Amino acid sequence: MEKKIQAPFKKEELVSLKAGDYVYITGTIYSARDAAHKRMYESMLKGEKIPLELKDNVIYYLGPTPAKEGQVIGSAGPTTSSRMDKYTPLLLEHGLNGMIGKGKRSREVIDSIVKNKAVYFAAVGGAGALLSKCIRKSEVIAYEDLGTEAVRRMEVENFPVIVVIDSEGNNLYETAVEEFKNSQK
Amino acid sequence: MRTIHTDEIIKNVREMCIEANLHLSGDMEEAIRTAKETETGQLGRQILGQLCENMEIAKIDEIPICQDTGMAIFFVKIGQDLHIEGMNLTDAINEGVRQGYTDGYLRKSVVGDPLLRENTKDNTPAIIHYDIVPGDRLELLIAPKGFGSENMSRIFMLKPADGEEGVKEAVLQAVSDAGPNACPPVVVGVGIGGDFEKAAIMAKKALTRNVKEGSPLPHIRRMEQELLEKINQTGIGPGGLGGRTTALAVNIETYATHIAGLPVAVNMCCHVNRHVSRII
Numbered sequence: 001m002e003k004k005i006q007a008p009f010k011k012e013e014l015v016s017l018k019a020g021d022y023v024y025i026t027g028t029i030y031s032a033r034d035a036a037h038k039r040m041y042e043s044m045l046k047g048e049k050i051p052l053e054l055k056d057n058v059i060y061y062l063g064p065t066p067a068k069e070g071q072v073i074g075s076a077g078p079t080t081s082s083r084m085d086k087y088t089p090l091l092l093e094h095g096l097n098g099m100i101g102k103g104k105r106s107r108e109v110i111d112s113i114v115k116n117k118a119v120y121f122a123a124v125g126g127a128g129a130l131l132s133k134c135i136r137k138s139e140v141i142a143y144e145d146l147g148t149e150a151v152r153r154m155e156v157e158n159f160p161v162i163v164v165i166d167s168e169g170n171n172l173y174e175t176a177v178e179e180f181k182n183s184q185k
Numbered sequence: 186m187r188t189i190h191t192d193e194i195i196k197n198v199r200e201m202c203i204e205a206n207l208h209l210s211g212d213m214e215e216a217i218r219t220a221k222e223t224e225t226g227q228l229g230r231q232i233l234g235q236l237c238e239n240m241e242i243a244k245i246d247e248i249p250i251c252q253d254t255g256m257a258i259f260f261v262k263i264g265q266d267l268h269i270e271g272m273n274l275t276d277a278i279n280e281g282v283r284q285g286y287t288d289g290y291l292r293k294s295v296v297g298d299p300l301l302r303e304n305t306k307d308n309t310p311a312i313i314h315y316d317i318v319p320g321d322r323l324e325l326l327i328a329p330k331g332f333g334s335e336n337m338s339r340i341f342m343l344k345p346a347d348g349e350e351g352v353k354e355a356v357l358q359a360v361s362d363a364g365p366n367a368c369p370p371v372v373v374g375v376g377i378g379g380d381f382e383k384a385a386i387m388a389k390k391a392l393t394r395n396v397k398e399g400s401p402l403p404h405i406r407r408m409e410q411e412l413l414e415k416i417n418q419t420g421i422g423p424g425g426l427g428g429r430t431t432a433l434a435v436n437i438e439t440y441a442t443h444i445a446g447l448p449v450a451v452n453m454c455c456h457v458n459r460h461v462s463r464i465i
Contacts, residue, residue, distance in 0.1 A: 125251075
């Protein structure tokens with residue numbers, strides 16, 4: 001089903017998103033990938049403040065190419081989510097509501113998504129030029145020294161994603177492949 | 186003896202880095218467009234549509250096809266009668282990469298030490314495979330390689346008794362384990378034979394072969410076709426969200442091996458299978 005959602009969003013809104021839904025996100029999201037996750041995680045374990053508010057927010061696993069003059073951002077597709085699995089449950093415990101990436105998640109992450117009522121979206125891997133067109137504003141807000149891995153606050157408009165793991169733990173990567181195989185029999 | 190200066194090499198490498206990241210080769214582009222027409226999975230078709238649109242935007246607006254503009258991998262053939270003057274050839278190639286990735290607004294994705302992990306900020310060093318060949322030309326082939334798919338690559342040291350069936354099982358296992366992570370539809374590069382590292386290098390080289398051309402060896406070409414068919418029956422599909430287009434091609438390279446061994450390397454590549462070659 002096609003849906004539109006405004007980010008950040010509340011738990012009450014995200015529970016209506018179901019695995020397989022094609023969703024257009026408009027609003028504010030944040031980019032963070034490997035190195036930023038490691039830093040945030042280590043800060044949180046020490047009880048230090050991190051540079052972005054996790055509650056209700058969405059993190060996009062992204063490290064873009066540099067923007068040319070006149071561009072908001074360079075190529076901006078998703079990176080593989082499983083590398084963030086180690087850090088994700090702690091972020092979800094602190095109120096993170098959504099993640100955008102690509103590829104499988106660990107059992108621990110899926111359990112934490114269900115426990116904390118969150119949602120995992122996939123964007124199309126390798127469509128970075130197309131996805132960059134949906135990003136209207138982008139600003140590095142922390143960890144600038146990490147270059148492409150810095151944390152960015154981004155305004156997106158109709159950013160296309162697919163719900164892969166919903167707040168009940170339904171996993172489209174498992175069901176879609178089975179369904180397709182059965183439809184071929 | 187023919188002489189070329191490394192300034193010319195730097196200039197060519199610079200241009201090749203940029204070109205490879207903005208344009209897919211004609212065979213790759215055609216394979217993706219054809220897949221969009223033949224895909225029967227609903228989400229799969231939608232995703233292939235996005236990939237076609239993405240290629241157009243990349244070309245027109247000169248935005249890299251994928252944000253992972255890769256580590257710069259080179260296959261270099263040096264004619265033994267060629268004289269190269271100027272700087273060290275490896276330094277020249279790295280200088281070309283430095284200029285290409287900086288001037289072309291490509292992502293710097295290389296860390297200098299695998300454990301300390303500090304970004305080198307210019308995407309160097311490149312990984313360069315040299316080959317000495319007859320003649321007086323220099324052939325440069327660049328294949329910028331993204332790591333979403335690289336991380337899903339595998340090497341299997343099989344026993345001779347495992348034979349062709351063992352090889353097929355290994356390839357299918359690698360593709361199935363990769364699932365959505367390698368950004369399907371993928372191109373599967375396979376190296377069979379040689380030793381541990383030779384198999385891996387062949388698997389990478391296989392990715393640079395035209396996806397419409399099979400192996401010149403009849404028994405290998407048969408295996409490529411059979412594997413492609415089996416992979417496309419897994420249902421993984423574009424983006425791993427169901428469909429028949431899981432792979433666009435299986436390219437296999439082979440080499441002599443030891444009486445005791447059957448090495449098999451599987452180098453996965455996403456649909457952004459980039460490569461550009463030039464002869465100087």
